[in-house]
Amino acid sequence: MRRNVLIVENAAPIGELIRANLTRAGLSVAVADCAESARNMISVVLPDLILLNWALPGQTGGSFATQLRANVHTQHVPLIMIGDPEEKRRTVGNSRVTADGHIARPWQREELIARVKAVLRRRQIPRLTDEAVTVGSLRVDPATRRVLFERDGTQLLLRVGPTELRLLYFLMTNPGRVFSRAQLMEHVWGDQDLQDERSVDGYVKRLRNALEPGACDKMIEAVRGFGYRLALD
DSSP: OOOEEEEEOSSHHHHHHHHHHHHHTTOEEEEESSHHHHHHHHHHSOOSEEEEESSOSSSOHHHHHHHHHHSTTTTTSOEEEESOHHHHHHHHTTOOOOOSEEEOSSOOHHHHHHHHHHHHHHOOOOOOOSOOEEETTEEEETTTTEEEEEETTEEEEEOOOHHHHHHHHHHHTSTTOOBOHHHHIIIIITTSOOSOTTHHHHHHHHHHHHHGGGTOGGGEEEETTTEEEEOOO
């Protein structure tokens, strides 16, 4: 599975150099030249890791990093800051930025790739546990294998198959994040054999049908060209 990395770097030659190195290392890479552009890209696809320059034009990298950590949808996305110590002091001052790593310039290609891959290996995405999760009016309790929809104080039990329940639980524990079919196959099916990535579409269709009595089927949203996510609206 190809991991998604977002580079936030205003110097185009540097951004393209990092993109080329990480792409050759087997990663899927996008580049934004400012915090606003990065924010728009993140709203479509949540990356697996963000490489962020300290000294961005407009909103600085330090300020943007603080916002990412304060946002419920991005607070757990691994963050590596790029730049020299002087840039850090100049853009952050006395504030504290919580990052998963720092890479100082001039960096070496091998160091960059090793640091990125090490942080990605540490990233853990929640799997099926016994802890119930609720999003809006929809609640999944893995311990009892029950999916409940509450309306006007009344609970409706929705009949969801075991595989569809795992798929729903995974999406609900990562609300708003877009997952490709390949990512869903890895995190929901694991070592179980699926014929191909399009098999995921069939399970999504069955899950939507199961959620339809509670008018929750539209919560499973297809993002054209990317995959699926649990819509927060």
